[in-house]
Amino acid sequence: MEELVNLFHGFAVALQPFNIMVMVLGIVLGVIIGVLPGLGGANGVAILLPLTFSMPPTSAIIMLSCIYWGALFGGAITSILFNIPGEPWSVATTFDGYPMAQKGKAGEALTAAFTSSFVGALFAVIMITLVAPLVASFALRFGPAEKFAVYFLAFCSFVGLSKEPPFKTIAAMMIGFALAAVGLDSITGQLRLTFGSTELLNGFDFLIAVIGLFGIGEILLTMEEGLAFRGGKAKIDLRVVLQTWKEMPQYWVTSLRSCLIGCWMGITPAGATPASFMSYGIAKRVSKNGHNFGKGEVEGVVAPETAAHAAGTAALLPMLSLGVPGSPTAAVLLGGLLIWGLQPGPMLFVEQKEFVWGLIASMYLGNLVGLIVVLTCVPIFAAILRVPFSIIAPLILVLCAIGAYSVHSSTFDVVLMLVFGVVGYLLKKCNYPLAPLVLAIVLGDKAEEAFRQSLLGSQGSLGVFFSNSLVGTIMVLGLIALFWSAIQEGYSRLRPHSVA
Amino acid sequence: MTTNSPHAGPTHKAVEAGVTLLIALFGAIVVYGSLKAGINWGAEGPRAGFFPFYIGIFIIASSAINLWNGLRDGDDGLFAEWGQLRQVLSVVIPTAIYVGVMPFTGLYLASIIFIGWFMRWLGKYSWLVVTAVALGMPIVTYLIFERWFLVPLPKGPIEEWLGL
Numbered sequence: 001m002e003e004l005v006n007l008f009h010g011f012a013v014a015l016q017p018f019n020i021m022v023m024v025l026g027i028v029l030g031v032i033i034g035v036l037p038g039l040g041g042a043n044g045v046a047i048l049l050p051l052t053f054s055m056p057p058t059s060a061i062i063m064l065s066c067i068y069w070g071a072l073f074g075g076a077i078t079s080i081l082f083n084i085p086g087e088p089w090s091v092a093t094t095f096d097g098y099p100m101a102q103k104g105k106a107g108e109a110l111t112a113a114f115t116s117s118f119v120g121a122l123f124a125v126i127m128i129t130l131v132a133p134l135v136a137s138f139a140l141r142f143g144p145a146e147k148f149a150v151y152f153l154a155f156c157s158f159v160g161l162s163k164e165p166p167f168k169t170i171a172a173m174m175i176g177f178a179l180a181a182v183g184l185d186s187i188t189g190q191l192r193l194t195f196g197s198t199e200l201l202n203g204f205d206f207l208i209a210v211i212g213l214f215g216i217g218e219i220l221l222t223m224e225e226g227l228a229f230r231g232g233k234a235k236i237d238l239r240v241v242l243q244t245w246k247e248m249p250q251y252w253v254t255s256l257r258s259c260l261i262g263c264w265m266g267i268t269p270a271g272a273t274p275a276s277f278m279s280y281g282i283a284k285r286v287s288k289n290g291h292n293f294g295k296g297e298v299e300g301v302v303a304p305e306t307a308a309h310a311a312g313t314a315a316l317l318p319m320l321s322l323g324v325p326g327s328p329t330a331a332v333l334l335g336g337l338l339i340w341g342l343q344p345g346p347m348l349f350v351e352q353k354e355f356v357w358g359l360i361a362s363m364y365l366g367n368l369v370g371l372i373v374v375l376t377c378v379p380i381f382a383a384i385l386r387v388p389f390s391i392i393a394p395l396i397l398v399l400c401a402i403g404a405y406s407v408h409s410s411t412f413d414v415v416l417m418l419v420f421g422v423v424g425y426l427l428k429k430c431n432y433p434l435a436p437l438v439l440a441i442v443l444g445d446k447a448e449e450a451f452r453q454s455l456l457g458s459q460g461s462l463g464v465f466f467s468n469s470l471v472g473t474i475m476v477l478g479l480i481a482l483f484w485s486a487i488q489e490g491y492s493r494l495r496p497h498s499v500a
Numbered sequence: 501m502t503t504n505s506p507h508a509g510p511t512h513k514a515v516e517a518g519v520t521l522l523i524a525l526f527g528a529i530v531v532y533g534s535l536k537a538g539i540n541w542g543a544e545g546p547r548a549g550f551f552p553f554y555i556g557i558f559i560i561a562s563s564a565i566n567l568w569n570g571l572r573d574g575d576d577g578l579f580a581e582w583g584q585l586r587q588v589l590s591v592v593i594p595t596a597i598y599v600g601v602m603p604f605t606g607l608y609l610a611s612i613i614f615i616g617w618f619m620r621w622l623g624k625y626s627w628l629v630v631t632a633v634a635l636g637m638p639i640v641t642y643l644i645f646e647r648w649f650l651v652p653l654p655k656g657p658i659e660e661w662l663g664l
Contacts, residue, residue: 051644053649054650165566165569167562167566167569168562171523174558175559177552178552181555185537185548188542188544188547190537190538191537192534193529216595224584224587390622391625391633393618395633395637397595397598398615398637401598402641402645402653405607411654414599415599418592418596421592427519429515430516430519448551451551455546456546460546
């Protein structure tokens with residue numbers, strides 16, 4: 001029960017007045033970020049990261065994680081009211097959320113979405129509370145080969161699970177690894193891939209990449225599409241909330257299933273977006289109201305929202321306990337930890353107990369605060385969306401520039417940000433996934449270090465990655481994940497014969 | 501390719517092939533740089549270029565497959581219409597200028613002009629609204645970043661003259 005004691009200490013930390021204030025501020029900023037096009041969870045957190053440099057690390061991570069919760073909530077508002085997913089993981093929410101709003105049931109849809117988000121997050125946080133310390137203490141025994149195997153599994157899951165073509169995922173990922181390799185080699189102290197440029201000595205900072213790829217790239221995509229907002233009215237009163245809450249329990253099976261899908265997809269770094277689609281798809285197939293999905297069924301809002309929020313929260317489990325972020329936003333949070341001098345991974349649970357449990361406690365409180373904030377302030381947030389894009393766009397571009405500059409106080413980084421923006425636009429249009437690229441920039445150096453140290457121990461033999469049952473198992477899981485789509489295809493080819 | 505028709509533009513296939521070739525070129529640069537850094541074993545184990553060398557090879561190999569797949573059964577539709585691309589460029593070019601002048605003018609002046617230009621030219625707002633937003637945003641930024649959170653932002657001659 002040591003964890004429980006730690007958790008209560010964590011609550012004591014999270015409930016300090018300053019931290020509560022930071023929490024509310026983070027949620028509000030997060031919802032705004034989630035509502036605005038071009039500002040997502042990952043680059044919103046990246047832009048605001050410099051603001052937290054002067055805060056104590058625990059308050060800083062509370063604020064940043066609350067921005068993340070806020071962004072998760074915010075995505076639902078735009079999907080339901082405007083049929084514009086503010087975040088990729090809210091796309092599935094538009095399928096039934098927007099039809100509900102058109103039928104004049106926007107209040108019900110929003111309440112259902114927010115409540116399911118809360119349920120999903122709560123489920124994932126409880127899971128983190130129970131599982132994270134176990135994983136961390138297990139991972140303390142990891143040597144370099146096991147560490148590399150975990151990275152290998154993480155990246156292979158991307159290839160197997162993402163909906164983009166596998167070789168595009170691999171290409172995007174490898175670009176990330178290559179960018180991470182630029183600059184000083186941490187093992188030999190040698191310079192590489194800088195081609196004589198002094199600006200590249202320190203390599204590419206992934207925060208700049210995140211702001212460029214997700215922020216600028218998204219603005220360019222929005223410019224191309226041209227935006228017209230035809231929004232439903234947003235009004236939630238207490239009666240609608242209570243009425244909807246009364247109906248919610250009947251969807252408990254969908255809810256539980258979506259929680260499980262979300263947690264699973266969040267831990268393996270596939271993320272919230274596929275989780276929401278998968279959950280929606282399964283709910284549609286299984287539910288007795290399945291034929292009504294797409295016409296405004298509450299269950300069709302519950303399923304994707306629960307899964308997306310559970311996945312978004314669960315993505316922090318591997319980040320905290322293994323140092324492997326499960327999503328781009330978790331990667332940015334991990335970058336924050338490094339900047340504050342904290343080494344993410346199993347040792348965090350030993351050396352920085354107050355920090356870890358303060359963060360976990362703030363996940364409980366932050367989501368509760370988030371639920372209250374979004375339920376009460378929906379009209380205000382919806383009004384933000386009515387501000388025309390030609391005002392919002394330059395402001396977001398300026399914010400991105402400020403965020404990119406303040407990471408290292410360098411104007412060269414702002415130029416890089418724009419380059420990343422154009423690259424992000426092209427890659428996205430050509431169906432290359434950006435999340436693995438960013439994760440590879442974050443983890444590239446660590447993965448390489450683990451790889452080279454393992455090889456050093458084995459005198460260059462790749463057999464070291466299968467030398468004991470633990471590392472061998474993780475590697476085999478990785479290989480299964482890598483060839484997952486091929487395995488599925490093979491299976492579905494075999495199946496018709498057995499059925500027919 | 502005619503530029504006059506409203507529904508004309510570069511095909512998806514062509515752009516995608518171009519992007520794939522650029523990625524392959526990037527991979528080749530990585531391989532070249534790794535070779536320069538040394539890809540064999542040195543006294544302290546694998547040398548600096550060892551890991552990126554194979555990364556570069558992976559980039560080139562996967563690009564080759566992507567190029568093959570793209571040309572064989574790629575999307576025959578348009579990548580984007582010329583008008584849409586013009587919209588995109590109408591953001592990229594001013595942003596490039598904005599980013600380019602920032603080291604000389606500082607962030608604030610550049611932002612005021614950038615926001616003002618964007619709203620006036622693309623948004624067609626009245627000068628009153630334009631001025632309010634273009635001046636308001638940098639002032640709020642100054643207060644939040646430099647005063648409350650003590651994050652210094654790039655400044656130019658005007659801020660120096662104002663003594664900020």
